[in-house]
Amino acid sequence: MRLMIISLALGLLVATSAGAVQKPNRGQCRRIAKQLEVHAASVEMAKQRGNAAWASATLQQMARLDERRERLCPDLYPQGSRARAMAEMAEFLKNAGRTALSLLTFGAF
Secondary structure, eight states, X not given: OHXXXXXXXXXXXXXXXXXXXXXXXHHHHHHHHHHHHHXXXXXXXXXXXXXXXXXXXXHHHHHHHHHHHHHXXXXXXXXXXXXXXXXXXXXXXXXXXXXXXXXXXXXXX
16 A cells, blocks of 8 residues: 555656756757857858858758747747847837937927
8 A cells, every 4th residue: 555655656746747847958048049149140151152052041040049949948038029029119119209309309300
């Protein structure tokens, strides 16, 4: 009877630990961020040299790394599409503010 209870408790312990959310390894997050920086430089180099296949393959690899980083480290890095949308919105608001300032001051600024 004791053996059955101990085995049941161990089974539950293993089941709950396997289903638990694992904290992201910060080292992996940093390594992926550095890889993305290196690949961004490679894309620029490929564009300068006119090698479209190299640039395309590197961009695909960057997309895979970005997805992995979003999955591993959602709290450390903004999500790709959401970050781009926020940057576009910030640019739009900046331009709208400049236009409004120009209109309200009759072109003085």
